[in-house]
Each structure stands twice: as structure tokens, then as C-alpha cells.
Amino acid sequence: MILKEQIAIVTGASKGIGSELVKQLLELGVKVAGWSRTNGITEHENYYFCSVDVSNPDQVREAYRSTVDYFGKAPTVLVNNAGVGFVETIDEMSFDHWKLMFDINVNGVFHCSQAVIPAMKDFGFGHIINIGSVAGRNPVKNMVGYAGTKHAVTGISHSMFMELRDFGIKVTCIYPGSVKTQFFDDMEEVNAHDNMMMPQDVASSIIHCLNTPPNYLPVDFEVRPLKPKG
Template sequence: MSLEGRVAIVTGASKGIGLEIVKQLLTKGVKVAGWSRTDNDITDPNYLFISVDVSDPESVAHAYRQTAEMLGENIDILVNNAGFGIAGPMDEMVFEDWKRMFDVNVHGIFFTSNAVIPKMKELDRGHIINISSIAGRNPVKGFAGYAGTKHAVTGISHSMFMELRDFGIKVTCIYPGSVNTNFFDDIDAVTANENMMRPEDVASSVVHCLETHPNYLPVDFEVRPLRPNPTK
């Protein structure tokens, strides 16, 4: 299905997977609002940057109003990509870090989805894509907080798709394995490397899901690197 002329919101759009999603949607003729704390270097007449903290409901509500005013009210694509992870054993985890992960990774999805769903119901169409993680399907040692948030994203996504399918709204949850992005900058145990997936390939999976036939609903989409630890 053509994406030409549609209006999308992409959270966490400043770098990594989010930035690549924005770029690929723009090439498809989509009007894109990039919601993130910092801007990127995109200069395109169909691109609107909005500084937003997805963990703050007032910030999200303000960003939604700006998006509707600047790009039009028919916002029918939402990509919930904003998220981050902090590693550490449970007994050493700082509560502020734990809470911040849940505020961004979980509550952020509630605030953004809550903003767009009413208009999507009115339009009788829409597609919400939640970027989870392989940690949202499999436990990860040393990442209890992050894995907990991503397991929450899985459950939220499954309930959302069952609630919204009768309104013509698709909900897809994507589970990437390791991706070569800045996600690992503050995680000492793992270093980003070329054996991980490229963010542009994960972004292409997002676009593929968005381009599916109106009556075709991809619910779960898992992607992994082919050789994460190749032998030399």
C-alpha cells in the first residue's frame, strides 16, 4: 500500500533506528514529525522536528497539537521508537534509573498512543508500530529493568492490536536483536560492532509493515543478526 501523503510521528528520531525510519518514510512521500529531545540534521520540507519528552504527558500533548497544526490532523502512523536501557544487577540498580526506563519505554507508549488513537478511530485507519527488543521476548541477565520494560511493551502491544483492529487500526510490535547504534555507549559489557544489524535494515522492516495490504496485520516481527558472533 502506498504511503504517499500520509502523516507520521516517529519518536526517538534524532539518531539510530528512529533517524533511519524518518529518512525512509520521507523517501516514500510521508510527512513526518520527528519527536525527540534533540534534533537531527534532516532538512526536508516534509519533515518537522518537535522537541518532546515522551515520558511527560503535557509535553506529548503539546507536541501532538503542534504536529496537527503543521502537518495536518490526519495523523495515521505512529512509530514508538523512543527508549533506552541501563544495565546492572537488581541489587545494584538505582531506582531513578529503573523508574526512568519505565517512564520512557512504557509510559511513553501510553502517552503517545493515547494522543493519536482518537483521530485514527475517526479516520477508520491507522498503524501504530512499537519498537520493542528481543529482550521483550527473552530474559536477559543483567538487564532486568530494561527487559521488564520491553516485556511490558509486548503485552501492551498485543492488547492494543486486539482492541484496535475493529477500528481499522493496525498495531505491530517489532523485536530487534542487537543493532549497531549508540544504545551500547553506556553499557560496558557490550560494544557496538559490525556483526550487529544495521539500523537502516530495521527501519526497512518498519516501512515494510507500514506498506502491507489494508487487510494484512503483522502483529509480531522479530529480526536478528545472521552471525552475531562469527568465527574467524
């Protein structure tokens, strides 16, 4: 896809991978709607911030309507990046944490994808990127809820790509390993460090997938730190 002048939605845009992705898209001439609860991006003529909880279908519908109104055209790119995770064992995890992870990590993908797909079908092209995790492919101890949500994202993504490819719409699931972001701020067991991947590098991988030729579909894209322990 030729990205310049395209309209993209990035969820979870206020920090980490989402924030870096927004910056890189803007540098490429993309018009970007950042959907998140807080605005972490400086003002830019091609940037539109929309405060939205992606787990709330009414807020997502309103965010989509306002995005189309602001840019005057429907988006052709969606990056489902919003996510949350907790380190807890299955027997000690609170249901509130369990539900929050599924509401944002799984239901958010559903709500946002449903919003953009009809217009993409009308255009005859589009690209949806779902941010999974290596934890969803190789689950880790004490992250049962998070691993479960990201495993669900894998299944959703694979079904989506098969449903939408005949309409010219690409669906890619990206599986990052550990990334040095605020994701680990509330985790006593894990601290972000310089041997993790950098968010700007993961963002560049997303750009790479978006830049692929029209008849070239990257389905799964896994990235890991080369030397996670130094």
C-alpha cells in the same frame, strides 16, 4: 497502507533506528514529525521536528497539537521508537534508572498512543508500531529493568491490537536483536560492532510492516543478526 502523503510520528527520531526510519519515510513521500529531545535530522520540506519528552503527558499532548497544526491533518502512523536501557543487576540498580526506563519505554508508549488513537478511529485506519526487543521475549542477565519494560511493551501491544483492529487500526510490535547504534555507547559490558544488524535494515522492516495490504495485520515481527559473533 499507501504511505505517500501520509503523516507519521516517529519518537526517538534523532539517532539510530529512528533517524534511519525518518529518512526512509521521507524518501517515500511521507510527511514526518520527529519527536525527540534533540534534532538529528537535516532540514526537509516534509519534516517537522518537535522537542518532546515522551514520558511527560503534557509535552506529548502539546507535541501532538503542534504536529496537527503544522501539517493541517492528524497523523495516521505512529512509531513508538524512543527507548533507553541500562546494564545493571536488580540489587545494584538505582531507582532513578529503573524509573527512567519505565517512564520512557512504557509510559511513553501509553502517552503517544493515547494522543493519536482518537483521530485514527475517526479516519477508520492507522498503524501504530511499537519497538520492543528480543530482550523482552528472552530476558538477558543484568538487564532486568530493560527486559521488564520491553516485556511490558509486548503485553501492551497485544492488547492494543485486539482493541483497535475493529476500528481499522493496525498495531505491530517489532522485536530487534542487537543493532549497531548509540544504544550501547554507555554500556561498558557491550560494544556496538559490525556483526550486529544495521539500523537502516531494521528501519526497512518497519517500512515493510507499514506497507502491508489493508486487511493484513502483522502482529509480531522479530529480527535478529544472522551471525552475531561473526
